[in-house]
Amino acid sequence: MKSIAYPAHPVLVVDDDTISLAITHAALRKAGLNNIMTCTDSRQVMALVSQHTVGMVFLDLVMPFTGGEELLETLSRDYPEILVIILTATEEVDTAVRCIKAGAFNYLTKPIDFERLFSTVKNALALQELQQENRALRQSAFSVSLSHPEIFANIITHNPRILQIFHYVESIATTSEPVLITGETGVGKDLIAQAIHALSRRQGPLVAVNVAGLDDTIFSDTLFGHLKGAFTSAERARKGLIEQANSGTLFLDEIGDLTAVSQSKLLRLLQGGDYFPLGSDVPKHSDARIVSATNQDLWRLTKEEKFRKDLNFRLRTHHINIPPLRERLDDIPLLVEHFLAEAATQFGKPGFQASKALLTLLGEYDFPGNIRELRT
Structure with a gap:
């Protein structure tokens, strides 16, 4: 291949x-x-x-x-x-x-x-990536409006940094290269992955999997599938997620937790699109786009020899870093209003507005769990 x-x-x-x-x-x-x-x-x-x-x-x-x-x-x-x-x-x-x-x-x-x-x-x-982002942002500056604002409708924001990310997503969505989404827990990395797929024009589905805690055997079986008889309980063949995502997008969450052996197998997939189902010595090929996400610093993990340098390079052909909520305090009133309206609808209660005192108090909190913590 x-x-x-x-x-x-x-x-x-x-x-x-x-x-x-x-x-x-x-x-x-x-x-x-x-x-x-x-x-x-x-x-x-x-x-x-x-x-x-x-x-x-x-x-x-x-x-x-x-x-x-x-x-x-x-x-x-x-x-x-x-x-x-x-x-x-x-x-x-x-x-x-x-x-x-x-x-x-x-x-x-x-x-x-x-x-x-x-x-x-x-x-x-990294410099070339930044230059590419700047070119995309300069092009988007000629048009303040997004080409497809409906794709981002479920991401509540009017923060300029997030809007820049939206423009960047529009500029890279139709390419086939991998995308790495970084940011703290609860910032909405999965929502950005969904937007990338929705804008990609790919005919296949978005298939998501959290790889945290998966040992190599489970990771390989989950991602690549297996043949009948590949192991004791393999009574029938099963397609892996990568095959299910063919012509679509495979979203790998918590990529920083991947084991060393699994990293090698993922690298092979990224290099040529080839993989081996468990029990098979005949490679299969996938054209699924790989989008990954992590709340960890992959460069630090690379320095500590916990993450492959070559895989790190491959994953971040396009890189999106989502800022934490404490760096976008202007979004808190908008998010609170949205979550209150959502709760009112869910419980059949009349809506109400948050007081200025409450919004001020929320603005003074760091929100280590970000939007997910604010919602709860």
């Missing part, structure tokens, strides 16, 4: 030393990237960049024909959106300063230190 390209825009590695080139390529693969182009002839760089939508360039500084500094100057002038990371054999401060001034995003010294390369790639992809 054809592997899904990551990142979406290829990374170009330019180095006349084939051994050094292979080492850098292997390090990028180890970091979770597979959309990588290589070039040993500096004269071909600009042609490659013009033919492909390159997002990042690893550029050796000392090369025959056209030197790295000359190429950096040309790339910075003609393709300012491309992030250039300089590769140099010696850590010379003057060289680094000169390259940064010329437009380089960062520089790495040879031999390549994997942790520094990983950190540089992480920061570069």
Whole structure:
């Protein structure tokens, strides 16, 4: 099966030393990237960049024909959106300063230190994600109105940050890349996942599962299904959730709690869309879009070696962070009014308004459980 390209825009590695080139390529693969182009002839760089939508360039500084500094100057002038990371054999401060001034995003010294390369790639992809978000927001600024406000009708807000998220959701919903939704418990991550699916134009269903507390066997059976006889109690074959979500969206909640073995299986699915039902050695393929959510800091878990770096990269091709209620106090009166009206309807009671004193008191509380806590 054809592997899904990551990142979406290829990374170009330019180095006349084939051994050094292979080492850098292997390090990028180890970091979770597979959309990588290589070039040993500096004269071909600009042609490659013009033919492909390159997002990042690893550029050796000392090369025959056209030197790295000359190429950096040309790339910075003609393709300012491309992030250039300089590769140099010696850590010379003057060289680094000169390259940064010329437009380089960062520089790495040879031999390549994997942790520094990983950190540089992480920061570069985060910057590109932010730039993508800013472009989407600038485009939405031309139209204050949402294209599909009805999709967000069940999310009660008039907070500018949440409205920006709505615009961003509209801009990415029809793509096929994974989305990671982060935020504290109770902020409404599931509602954003529902909105992404509703706007996606996908014909299949939205299938949701909370993966917290699932060991590898249960996770695999739940997600990938099993064949008849795969284990003692498997009296008949069962489709997994990923097959049920085909042509639709699979929403994995509490992704930060996934076990190491399950993380490896999910990564394989994200890389090529392939998976194995329990008891089968024949892979199946899914085109379901993966949306995940967590209230944990995946970068912290990665640093603690509790979460795979490459999987973290894959999951956050698009990233949405929902602010907690204490950072959007302007929404509290609107939410209280909505919940009171909802309760009045449910219990057949006349509606009533919250006093200013109550709203003031609520505004002084931190709400660690966010909207879910306010509702209860």
